[in-house]
Each structure stands twice: as structure tokens, then as C-alpha cells.
Amino acid sequence: MKQAVSDIAVDFEKIRKDFPILSSELNGHPLVYLDNAASSQMPRQVADRLDRYNRFEHSNVHRGIHTLSQKATDAYEEARKKVHSFINAASEDEIIYTTGTTDSINLVANSYGLTHFSEGDEVILSEMEHHANIVPWQMVAEKTGAVIKVIPVTDSGDLDMEAYKRLLGPKTKMVAVIHVSNALGTINPVKEISDLAHENGSVVLIDGAQAVPHQKVDVQEIGADFYVFSAHKMCGPTGFGILYGKKHLLDEMPPYRGGGDMIDKVTFEKTTYNVTPFKFEAGTPPISASIGFSAAIDYLEKIGMKAIEEREYELVNYLVEQLSGINGLKFVGESENRACLASFVFDHIHASDVGTLLDKQGIAIRTGHHCAQPILRRFNVPATSRASLSFYNSKEDIDRLVEGINYVKSFFE
Ligand code: PMP
Secondary structure (H helix, E strand, O other), X not given: OOOOOOOOOOOHXXXXXXXXXXXXXXXXXXXXXXXXXXXXXXXXXXHHHHHHHHHHHOOOOOOOOOHHHHHHHXXXXXXXXXXXXXXXXXXXXHEEEEOOHHHHHHHHHHHHHHHHOOOOOEEEEEOOOOHXXXXXXXXXXXXXXXXXXXXXXXXXXXXXXXXXXXHOOOOEEXXXXXXXXXXXXXXXXXXXXXXXXXXXXXXXXXXXOOOXXXXXXXXXXXXXXXXXXXXXXXXXXXXXXXXXXXXXXXXXXXXXXXXXXXXXEEOOOOEEEOOOOHHHXXXXXXXXXXXXXXXXXXXXXXXXXXXXXXXXXXXXXXXXXXXXXXXXXXXXXXXXXXXXXXXXXEOOOOHHHXXXXXXXXXXXXXXXXXXXXXXXXXXXXXXXXXXXXXXXXXXXXXXXXXXXXXXXXHHOX
């Protein structure tokens, strides 16, 4: 388990009321939402901000001379400032807006990978990657002749760091690893991974989709060259995400998409490009989503990431303790460094039956391969049930889950 970090008194009962959906019913029961790793819920502060923008403030950005366009541009650009300080990037120019983690990784794989990889170069991934951090590299490897190497995972669900050290070599161009596993819950030692890659002269990308919503992330401390995440897993809107990249790398990378806004000068003979970060942001961007994301960052910062981490630490300890008491339940992923989720299986009950029967009791969890088929194969299971927490969950939610699972089990006994 990760360590609690502080003693900050925050009224989480009150905070829970910010999320209207948590007081609603699902299939005739009060909703218990435990699918936060897939997408988190949105507090009314963020929904209200989006509503206000869409009703009264909307205009296109960067192009208009009129006041409304300038106001929209200011609000849209504010997210860049907020993200920059939220993750402690060295400059606002290092924050690229994308449509999410998947898009951010595709951008790096295509822009950096296509221009830096050649035949026989190696890209190191880990066995516990989300498909978003596998497939884009495979697609680029097919075009360039690069080869994918994979860090194995131990029985407890940790990265085999000795194997990682052995994989690093003169051909390693890129190391791309998940910060917190969405399938196992493992928190990986990303600073160590990054330091080792840099000593080897390799570039590092960290998939932070499951980390940034739950802990204070300092990209300069981690030291990775690229760090990516999605707004919708951290109380923000869908369709928006971030690519953080070190400025000197972004500056030398070519644009990934062409179109309006990303140009300096266009003629039919030749186009020159805008500066970083704008050269990566072609076309009308997700304006309202960036403004909603600003509000989400304000919301999280008001609670405080340390308080969030501490609250989730308490909840996940309770979750693991309660699930451990259920006969026949086996965890998939039992790292000492576990984030706020638990994946589990039963020998004689399929995960989709668990999910369906819990849903009928108003309890939303995720079942399946969690877009991480290789790691499920590693553990010899086709699917798991995954309960993933957020700071707005309660011990009562976990009690309802345990009751629900016991009810599911009663069908199969
Ligand atoms: N990486 C990880 C670790 C994830 O959990 C997810 C979402 N499940 C993604 C990448 C993809 O994120 P998105 O769908 O927002 O692009």
C-alpha cells in the first residue's frame, strides 16, 4: 500500500454532495459508483462552469478580434497555466492540449517515433501497459522497423526492475511505461525508470492517466521527457487531455496534424509552422473542455491533492481488507504499492456475471480486460472485476459492494 502523507481534515461527506449523480438511483437502488478508473464523475462546480461558458461565453479562439473571442481565448489558455503549475512543468509551452491520453501517446509515437526510430531500434514497454501505450508504438514500429521489448511483471504485479535494466541497451530509443496500472493498481517507480533510461541515453514517456487524478505529480521531479493524462478521469470533461513534453524535444518535433492555427505562413509551395505548443494543435480545439478542465483543476486543488491521496489511501485499505474476507475471491495484482483500485476473480464465477448482478443492485464496477489484454494473459485470466475508488466514495459504498458480491456468490453456491 502507498503511505498516507498528511493529516489534513477535509469534510468528504460534504464534498460528496457536490456530485449530484451520487445521490441518484440505479436500477431501483441508491447508486454506488466504483468505476472511477474508467471515468470519474463531475462535480456541479465543473458542470456549472461548462454550462455558463456554453450559454453565455462561447466563441472561437485565437482568431477573432472581437471581445467574445478574446475572452474565450483567455479562458481557453488559462487551462495551460493551471496544468503547468498543477504538474510543475518548467513552462506553459510544455503543455500541449490533446483529446486525451490515447491521443497524446499517438502524437509522440508519430511525431517523435517516426522521425527518430529506424530499423532495429528498440522501444521498451511493460507487460502491464494499457492498449493506448502499446498499439501506437506497434504501428510506428511497423513503419520504421523498430522492435518492441517488454518488461515482465512479477507474480505480485510489480515490474521486474532487474529485467528492465537488462533490456536497456544501445538500441533503446524510447521507454514508455504506465505510472499506475489500471488493471492491477500497481504504482510503478517512474522516477527510477526515468533515471535509468536517461543514464542509457533513452527518451521516456510516462502514461499518467491513473496517477494524476490521485496523487501530486511533479513532472520535473519524475524527470520523464513526456507525461500524458486525460481530463475525464479527474472530474473534468471527456475529449480533453494533456501531453507534457520537455520544450527542447517538442521544439524539434514536427507537427502531427496539419490545418488551421498550427501554421505560421502557408503558400502552395511551402508552409511554415507555428511555435510550440500551437504547432501541435490544429483546427478548432476543444474549447469548452479546456475551460471545464480548468474548473476541475481548481476543484481538485481546493480539496488538495495530499488530502485526496490520504482519503483514497484510507478507502483502499478498507476495500482490500473487506474484499480479503470474501471466500474464494482472488486478487489480480497485490503490489505493496497499490493505488486506489482492486482487481479480482473467482474460480467459478465469470467477471461479467459479477458485473451484471452488481449492476442490478445499483453498483457500477468494471469487468473485462480493461484494455490491457497482455497483463491479463500474464495472470491467466480472461477478465477481472475491478472496483476503483475516488475521494468522493465512502466506506458505505465499499460495504454495499461486499454485500453485493456475497449476493452474487449466493447464485453460484
Ligand atoms: N492509459 C491508462 C492507464 C488508462 O487507464 C486509460 C483509460 N482507461 C488510457 C490510457 C486511455 O485514456 P483515454 O481513453 O482517456 O485516452
